[in-house]
Amino acid sequence: MYKLVLGLLVVWLAGALSSCNKIAGVDPSTTPSGIFIRDTSILNRYAASKGLVLTTTASNLRYVISSRNPTGKQAALGEELEFNYVLTTLTRKGGTGADSLDVIERQVDTTFRVQPNFFPFTDGLLISGLQEAMLLMREGERAIFLMPSIIGFGSRAQLNGAIPPNTPIRWDVTLRRSRSEDQRIREYITANKLVVTDSTTLSGLRIIKTRANPTGDSLSANRTAIFNYTGRQLRARSAFGFDSTATGLRRFNVPGFNAGLAKLRAGERALLIFPSSLGFQNAGIVVNGTFLVPPGTPLLYDVEVTSIR
Structure with a gap:
């Protein structure tokens, strides 16, 4: 924290x-x-x-x-x-x-x-x-x-x-x-030798597929994605966890996450990295008077889509 x-x-x-x-x-x-x-x-x-x-x-x-x-x-x-x-x-x-x-x-x-x-x-x-x-x-x-x-x-x-x-x-x-948010994102991607597979969905969103499944079902109107995730924040030189499927807190309903999820198929896994403008913006997340996620923090979500119904 x-x-x-x-x-x-x-x-x-x-x-x-x-x-x-x-x-x-x-x-x-x-x-x-x-x-x-x-x-x-x-x-x-x-x-x-x-x-x-x-x-x-x-x-x-x-x-x-x-x-x-x-x-x-x-x-x-x-x-x-x-x-x-x-x-x-x-x-x-x-x-x-x-x-x-x-x-x-x-x-x-x-x-x-x-x-x-x-x-x-x-x-x-x-x-x-x-x-x-x-x-x-x-x-x-x-x-x-x-x-x-x-x-x-x-x-x-x-x-x-x-x-x-x-x-x-x-x-x-x-x-x-x-360091600007974009600098932090680019430096994290470079340091971890990640390859961005899609950066065109929203300005600042990077999608890095770590497991592809081109024949899997895609997300469309009236369909629901079932997924597991871990949410991290990019701070200092690392990524620090603040939420996951296991917590049940469901801190993922932000534009960057939703846009990235819409690009994934059933059976695929990806890293979604985006700036705070697509995340928690200048409010951050405060828990008991302490910033769990500070304002202006870029986010990284590791998402695995298990099925689409």
């Missing part, structure tokens, strides 16, 4: 900064504007201590592309990102000493420092600061991003408290690839 990593999924909806902090009984430093002022101070002090020369966007995302690849493909929404990252929290030392304003950095997630993370880059799935950051990158580039908490994880703790509420953060990101 597909799980969004790191708490990257948006878990907090930031409100507008308040224009008035002086509310009776309210500590101004705990209001949205007070938190933003504190975060800005922390980020400014941290950047200066590291000698970082940063560009600041309208949302107050600060960044520097530390290794550029001007001819690389730009990351795009609707594609799958392959990237490495390290996530670091930035907090004040505190206390009463002369160094009380110094910034302490703590790496809280290094899971994908070396091994790549694959993520469906759909609008709204990432926290807003990271979505904006990824859109600034090209394949092969490395970058440093500093984010105030308002565009980070906001007022909720993350990673079992490793990221406290209202904490500014640093992301060190290397973008390896941004």
Whole structure:
């Protein structure tokens, strides 16, 4: 089952900064504007201590592309990102000493420092600061991003408290690839040495017959196909199962599956591969709050038609 990593999924909806902090009984430093002022101070002090020369966007995302690849493909929404990252929290030392304003950095997630993370880059799935950051990158580039908490994880703790509420953060990101659905499909077919036997039924549908039966009954009006199937999603470099005949969930009533099934005869078996536009589109499949099939995911069905009645 597909799980969004790191708490990257948006878990907090930031409100507008308040224009008035002086509310009776309210500590101004705990209001949205007070938190933003504190975060800005922390980020400014941290950047200066590291000698970082940063560009600041309208949302107050600060960044520097530390290794550029001007001819690389730009990351795009609707594609799958392959990237490495390290996530670091930035907090004040505190206390009463002369160094009380110094910034302490703590790496809280290094899971994908070396091994790549694959993520469906759909609008709204990432926290807003990271979505904006990824859109600034090209394949092969490395970058440093500093984010105030308002565009980070906001007022909720993350990673079992490793990221406290209202904490500014640093992301060190290397973008390896941004792959369209068609790229993922073509690369999967090539890597598995599959031979497409029919790609003309619907735009993007590929049919790969693994067992032919040219004399078998065909599907027509008022006839029903009896079949077995396994449904998989193309993600990362592999195909991951999410449904089959055995589950009884019958997650196959999508245009790509129906068009492919109509091309098969009794006794035939085939792989049906198609983009999300012929599958679950931008909705995906959500089970218990978790994406079983993320939005924008190409699908593969292994279908065997046992009879046509």
